[in-house]
Every structure is written in C-alpha cells, then in structure tokens.
Amino acid sequence: MELKGKKVLITGADGFIGSHLVERLIEEGCDVKAFVYYNSFNSWGWLDSFPESVLSTIEIFSGDIRDPNGVRTAMTGVDVVFHLAALIAIPFSYHSPDSYIDTNIKGTLNVLQAARDLNIQKVLVTSTSEVYGTALYVPIDEKHERQPQSPYSASKIGADCIAESFYRSFNLPVTIVRPFNTFGPRQSARAVIPTIITQLLNGKKEISLGDTTPTRDLLYVKDTVNGFVAIAKADELTGQDCNIATQSEISVGDLANQLIQIIDPTAKIVQENDRLRPTKSEVFRLFGSREKISKYTDWRQLYSLEDGLRETIEWFRKEENLKNYKANIYNI
Structure with missing residues (x-):
C-alpha cells in the first residue's frame, strides 16, 4: 500500500511512540488525524510540544478509546488506522487490571468494529514483546508461545487475538505490529x-x-516508527503479526x-x-x-x-x- 496522500488516523497520538509516528507519517505525505485522550486540561500530550507549523497540519480529535461512538466518529472518512492507544505500565496493571481490559481489549474491539463497518483499507494494531513472556528460545519469532505474565501482557494478548479473529472471521485487513523495547525522547518515566x-x-x-x-531488545523510537511505516506498506503482511526487533x-x-x-x-x-x-x-x-x-x-x-x-x-x-x-x- 502506498501511504502518501492517505487519510490516516493514529490512536494514542498524544503518547510516546504515537507522537513520533505522527511526525513520521507527515514526512511520508499522509493526511494525519490524531486521536488524543480527552481530558479537562485540554492537553494533547506530546503533540503540545510540536511547533505550530506542524500542529496546524494535523487534525486533532479528542476522545476516549473505550467509547465506541467516539471511535467510530474519529474513524469516519479515514483510509488507514494505526491503533496505538493503550495502557502500558506493567506495575499499574497489578493495581488496576480492570482498566487494562477496558482500554486494551475493549478499545481495540471498538477500533475493529468501526473499521469493519466503515470499510477501512488497513488497520495496524500495536502489540508488545511482553506477550511472549520470558523467552523459551531465541531469537523470539512470531511463532513463539504467548505467555501472559502480567495483567498488561494478558490484555495485549487478548487484543491481538481479537484482531486476528476479525481477519479470519470478516476478512478485515488487519496487521499486528509488535515492537520490542522502544526507547527515546518523550518516553514515560515508567520505563x-x-x-x-x-x-x-x-x-x-x-x-x-x-x-x-x-x-531486553532495545529499539530507538525512530527505528520503531520506520518499522510501522514499512509494515503498513507491505500488503503481504495483512492478516499476520510482525516483530520490530534489533535481534540483540x-x-x-x-x-x-x-x-x-x-x-x-x-x-x-x-x-x-x-x-x-x-x-x-x-x-x-x-x-x-x-x-x-x-x-x-x-x-x-x-x-x-x-x-x-x-x-x-x-x-x-x-x-x-x-x-x-x-x-x-x-x-x-
């Protein structure tokens, strides 16, 4: 798939990887719509640090990934969806596992349901290397067993399975993108x-x-977002999951x-x-x-x-x- 000129929605655009992906897709020539988490401070997260010359080229949608109506509204008129919105902190998942089910599994379901109804051309669902758990063999490839060693990883395994089921059941053009341990500017202090x-x-x-x-297998964030773009362009990966890893x-x-x-x-x-x-x-x-x-x-x-x-x-x-x-x- 050629991304240039496509209308793309990025959920979690206000976060660490999402904000870098916004920049990368602008460079790619996409018409970018950024789904940010609604809050009373009217904060757009890391997008607030962007220069006005860049911000003015982005369409901002404030909402909640747990709300199916808002998700559907945000996705209307979009060609491609990069779904990154998630709760990611592992320690907090011990404290509040319910919130991970609501955000990571039900949020992903909301994206998939809307994509099916709206005939979205491609959906990229963001997974995590945590779904593999402690390596049973290395290097860890996409066939490695899934081991839910935290409520967070369990919620991401659930989201991956829902995405795969929509490909198999409804032929929805979904690809699961699985970055390993991304780091770089704007990363949360929880890392x-x-x-x-x-x-x-x-x-x-x-x-x-x-x-x-x-x-850990550590990826600099610019390599990670380049991986998202490369995977989005590879139609052969539709219906599959794909690591982004350094193999180290x-x-x-x-x-x-x-x-x-x-x-x-x-x-x-x-x-x-x-x-x-x-x-x-x-x-x-x-x-x-x-x-x-x-x-x-x-x-x-x-x-x-x-x-x-x-x-x-x-x-x-x-x-x-x-x-x-x-x-x-x-x-x-």
Whole structure:
C-alpha cells in the first residue's frame, strides 16, 4: 500500500511512540488525524510540544478509546488506522487490571468494529514483546508461545487475538505490529531508560532500580516508527503479526552502567524492592527475531544502541523536558 496522500488516523497520538509516528507519517505525505485522550486540561500530550507549523497540519480529535461512538466518529472518512492507544505500565496493571481490559481489549474491539463497518483499507494494531513472556528460545519469532505474565501482557494478548479473529472471521485487513523495547525522547518515566537518565541528570548518586538481570531488545523510537511505516506498506503482511526487533539483547544492569558512564561515572545502582515484579511475572529475557520484517519489507535498524541513548540523553538534558519528570518517586 502506498501511504502518501492517505487519510490516516493514529490512536494514542498524544503518547510516546504515537507522537513520533505522527511526525513520521507527515514526512511520508499522509493526511494525519490524531486521536488524543480527552481530558479537562485540554492537553494533547506530546503533540503540545510540536511547533505550530506542524500542529496546524494535523487534525486533532479528542476522545476516549473505550467509547465506541467516539471511535467510530474519529474513524469516519479515514483510509488507514494505526491503533496505538493503550495502557502500558506493567506495575499499574497489578493495581488496576480492570482498566487494562477496558482500554486494551475493549478499545481495540471498538477500533475493529468501526473499521469493519466503515470499510477501512488497513488497520495496524500495536502489540508488545511482553506477550511472549520470558523467552523459551531465541531469537523470539512470531511463532513463539504467548505467555501472559502480567495483567498488561494478558490484555495485549487478548487484543491481538481479537484482531486476528476479525481477519479470519470478516476478512478485515488487519496487521499486528509488535515492537520490542522502544526507547527515546518523550518516553514515560515508567520505563527503565528514562528512570535511569532522569535520576542521573537530577544529581542522584544512588540509582534506584528493580531487578537488573533481565535482558531486553532495545529499539530507538525512530527505528520503531520506520518499522510501522514499512509494515503498513507491505500488503503481504495483512492478516499476520510482525516483530520490530534489533535481534540483540542487553541486561538492565549493563544498560544502567552504560548510561552511568556517559552521564556520571561516580553513581551506583541500588536495588529497591518496591520496583521488583512478582517473581513469576518478571520477563527475564527478550531477544527478538527480525527475520520476518526483513523478508517482507525494506526496514533496517538505522540507530545503534549507543547512538539512540546519546540522542535520548541530549533530549532529557533540556530543562523544558526534564522538568516534566518526577525522578524522586517511583512511577508505577
């Protein structure tokens, strides 16, 4: 599918990956409509940081992904939907699992129902590497068993299954996009890299973390959104799921030490029990396969881990960005 000139809706456009995808699809020549979460502050999330020259080219729709009527209204007249809206924090999913079912499963169902009724040309549903759980083999390909090790991952497995069922039952043109561990500017403090960077930049000498032994396959956000675009263009992937992964891994501890060496070599890591996942819930190894995306698209990783980390650190060094993060508390 050629995306240039298409009317595209991005749900979760106000969030981390969503806001970067907005920028990328504008570059691609799309007519972008951004679905942002309605709130009484009239905040458009990270889109508020965009220059007016960019914002003026975007159609903003404020709504709630849990509301089927609002979702249908937002999707009317759209060609392609990139569905990213979700609750993503794993620790909060232990606290409030109901909200993950409502947002991640029912929200996805709302998108799929409207897409079916409105004859949307393509729907891309965003999954997560967390659906795989701790690797049973590596690299983890799309055939790997799904292991719901947290309420969050269970909700995303449910959303993936609903999406697949709509392809099989109604021939809805759905593709499931499964990024591994994306990082970069604008990422939530609930993720490990912003947690480490913000503590260091705020002068902390003891960096509070949970378990430092798990490994992750880390993707810089610009590589992730390039993956979304490449997968959207690949009609052969309709009805399938597709990883975006670097096919590499690094432990949380090694990652933290790499950031410490760049920012403040005198700092040290301290384990904080409140940050530990329940033992059976911790995903100890994520190491994704990029074979499928390499076979069906021209996507390639453009940013090394070090390059991505340095760009991320420079973004956080700016006072107007760093002040948005509460480095002195544990963000669940």
